[in-house]
Amino acid sequence: MDPGRGGCVIDALIDVFLLGLLVIVAVAVGQSRNLLVAVMLTGIYSLLSASWMLVLDAPDVAYTEAAVGAGVSTVLMLGTLALTTREEKPGPALEPVPLVVALITGLVLLYGTLDMPAFGDPASPVHQHVAPHYLQRSGEEMGIQNIITSVLASYRGYDTLGETSVVLTAAVGVFALLGGRRRRGAPVPEAEAP
């Protein structure tokens, strides 16, 4: 189980490096007042998390995050900025009430992590239920090498079906909101609440 002391040190260094960058970028997203900069930083954040997923043995999730999280969402956000504005209204750097709420929630979550199984523990409950079956049997039951694909497309095919229906719903919603409204007139407030 022990990959060797040298491997451990390098793994730890990569972990510290990527996680440190993630925290820095996340804070920078919050603090930047230029929305274009913030969107670019979000793309970097997605790419960094994809790199960390690769370290965590999840290449398929990393591909998806890099393509969809860093690619598609960044393009969507840039499109939104082109249609709206690039500058955020200036305001206080730190809002006290949200800060306190976030700190308290964070402390509760940190307290919760103490009950979680240790990182990489093979005896953790996550690994006990269906995963051993997939790992041992999916090769002969599905006949493909990539276990993740077997689980995604077959064992948990209904999840993927649900996912596609969510994507369809979102697409219908986007077209309902934006379709056929290409007029560029004066921004007349149409639905003023009485």
Next chain:
Amino acid sequence: MDVVAHWNHWVVVVLMMTGFYVIMARSNLVKKILGLNVLQAAVILMYVTMGKVEGGTAAIYLEDPHAAHHGEAEHGDGHEDDEHHDDGGHHDAPQAHATRPVTYSNPVPHVLMLTAIVVGVATTALGLALVVRIHEAFGTIEEDDLLDLEEGGG
């Protein structure tokens, strides 16, 4: 309280709370969606962290355990003469490695998070469409200004 066992989780919690703070504190609607994305990616990282097994590798069958570093989907690499062709007909392919066990990380959290990433982008797209519509209708995407407009109109 073991620091090595949990510090990944702790950093992920810090990332989550950064996103949460941005959602609450910033009045700009695009910025709120960016904060939501940061929070969501952190949650995804938390799940992927749970799937990791110490000393494991990606959940893709290896033809040759010694090629663990880059032998993902290569077919029969160095094993052409063996019966390790996974085309469904050979029912002993996974068990053939039972003598040299390979530890795989848990694929189930990975699959769930694949779904979550795609659904997250769908919700982001819907939220951004709402932002565009709000900007068309009111000429601003700042929540404070929108609330002022609402009060002034009433």
